[in-house]
Amino acid sequence: MQALVAKVMDERLVDLLALWRAxxxxxxxxxxxAQHADHLLVIDIDSDGNRYTHYGRAFVRHFGADLAGCVIDRLPADILxxxxxxxxDFDYAYARRVKRPLWRSYTALFDNGAHEETWQRLVLPAGGDRLVVGAYPVVVRHHDDPGAELLRMVLDRVPVVLNDEDCIDDLALSLRAFCDHQIHLAELEWRATRDSLTGIANRAHFHHLAGMELDHARRMGRPFxxxxxxxxxxxxxxxxxxxxxxxxxxxxxxAACRRAxxxxxxxGRIGGEEFAIALPGTAGESARLIAxxxxxxxxxxxxxxxxxxxxTMxxxxxxxxxxxxADASVTPDDIAVILNRADCALYRAKDGGRNRVETAPEG
Structure with a gap:
C-alpha cells in the first residue's frame, strides 16, 4: 500500500510529508x-473560526487575492x-479530529473560469489548533497499475487518511456516507439561513452576507x-x-424582485412584509435606478x-x-448602520405617499 501512495502522490507532497514527520x-x-512556502497554508483556529496566518504566493496568483489574516467563514462567495x-470545512475539521494527514485531489476552474486544473492537497495537523496545508497543481496521470489507478480515482471523490507508515489508514468517509453527509449539511444550512415561506435569506443570513460584501467593498475600494x-x-x-x-x-x-x-x-426578508437588498458595486444614482x-x-x-x-400591491x-x-474602520457589523439609514429613507417614502423611492443623504 505504501508503494501505491508513492506512485500517486505528487513528489512535492511526498517531500512535505517527510518533513512534517521529522x-x-x-x-x-x-x-x-520554507521550500514549500509558496504552496503552503498555515491555518490557526481562533474564536472567529479558521484563519489563514500564512497564505502562499501560489494561491495569491491563482485566486487573485492575498487572504493572509482572513477568516475562511467570512470570505465572499466570489472568492470562495x-x-x-x-x-x-470538512477536511480541516476531520484532520484536527483524527490528528493524521488527510490527502485528496480536486479539480476546479481557475483564473475566473478560464481554465480547469487538478490539485493535490495534504492537510497536516500541527499541534493544538493549527493546521499546515500543502497544495500543488498536478498533471493527471492514468496508471498502468490497477491499484494505483483505483487510488487516483478514489482521491478525486473522498479524502484519504494516512497512517504513521504513509499507508492508507482509512477513507475520511465512505463514498455514500460522504455524499449523504454533504446533502445533510446542505439541508441544515438551508433551513438555518432561509426564510421558509419565500426561500430567500432570513434576517440573520442577510446581515451575514451583506456584511461580508460590505467588508469586501471596503478592502477593494468599491461602492455598496x-x-x-x-x-x-x-x-x-x-x-x-x-x-x-x-x-x-x-x-x-x-419573484418580482428577482426579475428586477x-x-x-x-x-433578504427582515420580518413580516419588510425586506432588504444589498447592492454590491453600486451607489448613488445607480442604486436609486435599481430601486x-x-x-x-x-x-x-x-x-x-x-x-x-x-x-395589486x-x-x-x-x-x-x-x-x-478611505474609512478603514468600517466593519461587516456596520451593515446595520447603513440599513438603518435606508430605513429612515423608507419612512420618508411612506410619509410622502407610499409607492415611491427615497434616498438617504450621504454620510
Missing part, C-alpha cells in the same frame, strides 16, 4: 517548510464558493448600497382575503385570489449608499 515542533511552519467552502423595502398596506390583503393570500402576495413580491435584480444582489425599476416591477404584479378576484423603498473607501 518536525519536532511547528512554531513557525512557513520557516520550517459555497461548495469549496464546505469541502475545506442597501435598499430597505416595505409592502404598502399589506395588512389590508390579509384582512380582506386571508393569510393564504398574504403568503401568495409575499411570494409574488419576491442582478445576479450578485442579495435579497425605481424594482418599484415599477412590483406595481405591475397582478395577484390572483381564490374566487376569481384579483389584486405596491412597495415603498429607502436607499442608502456607502462609498467612503
Amino acid at each position: 518536525a519536532g515542533s511547528f512554531d513557525e511552519p512557513h520557516v520550517y517548510f 464558493p459555497a461548495d469549496r467552502r464546505g469541502m475545506l 448600497s442597501v435598499l430597505a423595502l416595505d409592502l404598502d398596506h399589506f395588512k389590508r390583503i390579509n384582512d380582506r382575503w386571508g393569510h393564504a393570500a398574504g403568503d401568495s402576495a409575499l411570494r409574488a413580491f419576491v 435584480l442582478r445576479e450578485g444582489d442579495i435579497l 425605481e425599476r424594482l418599484r415599477q416591477q412590483v406595481e405591475q404584479v397582478i395577484l390572483s385570489i381564490d374566487g376569481g378576484e384579483t389584486g 405596491t412597495v415603498s423603498i429607502g436607499v442608502a449608499s456607502w462609498a467612503d473607501h
Whole structure:
C-alpha cells in the first residue's frame, strides 16, 4: 500500500510529508517548510473560526487575492464558493479530529473560469489548533497499475487518511456516507439561513452576507448600497382575503424582485412584509435606478385570489449608499448602520405617499 501512495502522490507532497514527520515542533511552519512556502497554508483556529496566518504566493496568483489574516467563514462567495467552502470545512475539521494527514485531489476552474486544473492537497495537523496545508497543481496521470489507478480515482471523490507508515489508514468517509453527509449539511444550512415561506435569506443570513460584501467593498475600494423595502398596506390583503393570500402576495413580491435584480444582489426578508437588498458595486444614482425599476416591477404584479378576484400591491423603498473607501474602520457589523439609514429613507417614502423611492443623504 505504501508503494501505491508513492506512485500517486505528487513528489512535492511526498517531500512535505517527510518533513512534517521529522518536525519536532511547528512554531513557525512557513520557516520550517520554507521550500514549500509558496504552496503552503498555515491555518490557526481562533474564536472567529479558521484563519489563514500564512497564505502562499501560489494561491495569491491563482485566486487573485492575498487572504493572509482572513477568516475562511467570512470570505465572499466570489472568492470562495459555497461548495469549496464546505469541502475545506470538512477536511480541516476531520484532520484536527483524527490528528493524521488527510490527502485528496480536486479539480476546479481557475483564473475566473478560464481554465480547469487538478490539485493535490495534504492537510497536516500541527499541534493544538493549527493546521499546515500543502497544495500543488498536478498533471493527471492514468496508471498502468490497477491499484494505483483505483487510488487516483478514489482521491478525486473522498479524502484519504494516512497512517504513521504513509499507508492508507482509512477513507475520511465512505463514498455514500460522504455524499449523504454533504446533502445533510446542505439541508441544515438551508433551513438555518432561509426564510421558509419565500426561500430567500432570513434576517440573520442577510446581515451575514451583506456584511461580508460590505467588508469586501471596503478592502477593494468599491461602492455598496442597501435598499430597505416595505409592502404598502399589506395588512389590508390579509384582512380582506386571508393569510393564504398574504403568503401568495409575499411570494409574488419576491419573484418580482428577482426579475428586477442582478445576479450578485442579495435579497433578504427582515420580518413580516419588510425586506432588504444589498447592492454590491453600486451607489448613488445607480442604486436609486435599481430601486425605481424594482418599484415599477412590483406595481405591475397582478395577484390572483381564490374566487376569481384579483389584486395589486405596491412597495415603498429607502436607499442608502456607502462609498467612503478611505474609512478603514468600517466593519461587516456596520451593515446595520447603513440599513438603518435606508430605513429612515423608507419612512420618508411612506410619509410622502407610499409607492415611491427615497434616498438617504450621504454620510
